[in-house]
Amino acid sequence: MTTVTRRDPADKAKIDAIEAKLLANPEIAKLIDELGTSTTDANDLVRGMLQASITRGLHTEMDAHLGYGCGDRQAKAAAGTNNHRNGTYQKTVDSNYGPVTIDIPRDRAGTFTPMMVPKGSRRLTDVDDMIVSLYAGGMTIRDIQHHMATAMRVDISHETISAVTDAVLEEVMWWQNRQLDEFYPVIFLDALRIKVRDGGRVVNKSAYMAIGVDMDGVKHILGLWIAKEEGASxxxxxxxxxxxxGIKDVFIVCCDGLKALPEAVESTWPDSMVQTCIVHLIRAANRWVSYSDRKQVSAALKKIYTAPDEAGAIAALDDFAASALGVKYPQSVKVWRDAWDRFTPFLQFPPAARKVIYTTNSIESLNSQLRKATRNRVQFTNDESAMKTLWLMICTIEDRRAAKRAKEGARASATAGRLVEGARVAGWKQAINQMAVAYPERFEEYL
Incomplete structure (x- = not known):
């Protein structure tokens, strides 16, 4: 049973004092990170922020309901209403950080219905979930703060939003360290460039992502890694x-000519092959070609990667090098010669298998979605913030595409759900059959 009380000026002063202290302390988020959200101190701190912010937001809702602020007699007279505040009552609700006691305002007419903490609600998950959803959609903390204040009339501090989004870090760490299958026929690797604050300055870093295709042809995002520079380490x-x-073996790793990756793969999984993405080779070769000649150059290069075997590919490359276009653009020829050792594994596969490892588009398309979502963020405060944000964005992209697949059902288009964890690679059955026949010793144990 709730207890009806009059709004005590001392309570308002206490709430305002808490808010002032929180807002005046820019190190509050850092303190939460150091303590960890599982500690009593951190939970008490976050509960205090939630209580202060939600109580302030509820009083803002009451101002909007009555049409005038607390103590503003002129505005009350202009509003032409006899309704006014009638104290508060306490309500205790659960949250991700424990129980929170909130003072909910009342009006004399009994017509006020709080939106932030609806009647009958027992838990403060709606606000948390909305904050996380907006953050995952690419909005910055300042954008979320403004959106909550203007659209929902909820005054939530910068520190509270940061603490709510930090709550997913534990789930991110579980996801990043979860057990994987013993064998993946194909793994795709690619990188996304981001800006991260490091040591008092903003530096360019790369967020590397791995997508594995299991024996059933289902794609899984295996992990994320953020580093300033790529290399052997x-x-x-x-x-x-x-x-x-848990990964004991990988058949083939497809990537964009990443430095030192082949040696690392072969030392970890000695029987694996590293394949350079064909699309990246074509792009790299066309980088040196004028726009008017790119169509002809691409047509000539197609003869190389569609050759039936390595001898045919070498002959096609020699023909291109001796042609007028090859003489005009020798750097394009050099790109293919330099990458030849990492290109030739592609030629060992039949047509259906070639389609699977032809390009890293499965991961590049996901990166393009992430670039759109990170466009609003000029920089990330640290590596943990970048990891948290990218993981939330991936979850949002996957959920959206999974919903699209479910809605379209059997009529789904060829591009629907291509990036979602759980989506299947097109033509996988034929491809895995061809690979298993060509390399029976590599697949026999896992079939």
């Missing part, structure tokens, strides 16, 4: 982490 760490999480 980075890829040794990535491969070691994937191996420690």
């Amino acid at each position: 980075l890829w040794a760490h990535v491969c070691a982490q994937l191996a420690n999480r």
Whole structure:
């Protein structure tokens, strides 16, 4: 049973004092990170922020309902209403950080219906979920703060929003360290460039992402790694982490000519092959070609990667090098010669298998979605913030595409759900059959 009380000026002063203290302390988010949300101190801190922010938001709702602010007699007279505040009553609701006691305002006419904490609600998940959803959609903390204040008339501090979004870090760490399958026929690797504050300055870093295709042709995002520079140490760490999480073998790794990756893959999984993405090779070769000649150059390069075997591919490359276009653009020829050792594995596969490893578009398209979502963010405060944001965005993209697949059903278009974890690779059955026949010793144990 709730207790009806009059609004005590001392309570308002206490709430305002708490808010002032929180807003005046820019290190509050850092303190939460150091304590960890599982500690009593951190929970008490977040509960205090939630209580102060929600109580302030409820009084803002009451101002909007009555048409005038507390103590503003002129505005009350202009509003032409006899309705006015009638104290508060306390309500205790659960939250992700424990029970929170809130003073909910009342009006004399009994017509006020709080939106932030609806009648009958027992838990403050709606606000938290909305904050996380907006954050995952690419909105910055300032944007969320403004949206909540203007659209919902809810005054939530910068520190509270940061604390709510930080609550997903535990789930991110579980996801990043979850157990994986023993064998993946194909793994795609690619990177997304982001700006991160590091040591008092903003630096460019790369967020590397791995997508694995299991034996059933289902795509899974295996992990995210953020690093300033790629190199042998980075890829040794990535491969070691994937191996420690259960991957004992990989048939082929498709990537964009990443430095030191082939050596790291082969030292971790000796029987694996590293394949350079064909689309990246075509783009790299056309980088040196004028726009008017790109169509002809691409047509000539197509003869190389559609050749039936390595001998035919070498002959097609030599023909291109000796042609007028090859003489005009020798750098395009050099791109293919330099990458030849990592291109030739592609030629060993039949047509259906070639389609699967032809390009890393599965991961590049996901990166393009992430770039749209990160466009509002000039920079990330640290690596943890970048990891948290990218993971939430991936979840949002996957949920949206899964819903689209479910809605369209069997009539789904060829592009629907292509990036979603759980989506299947087109033509996978034929491709896996061809790979298993061509390399029976590699697949026999897992079929």
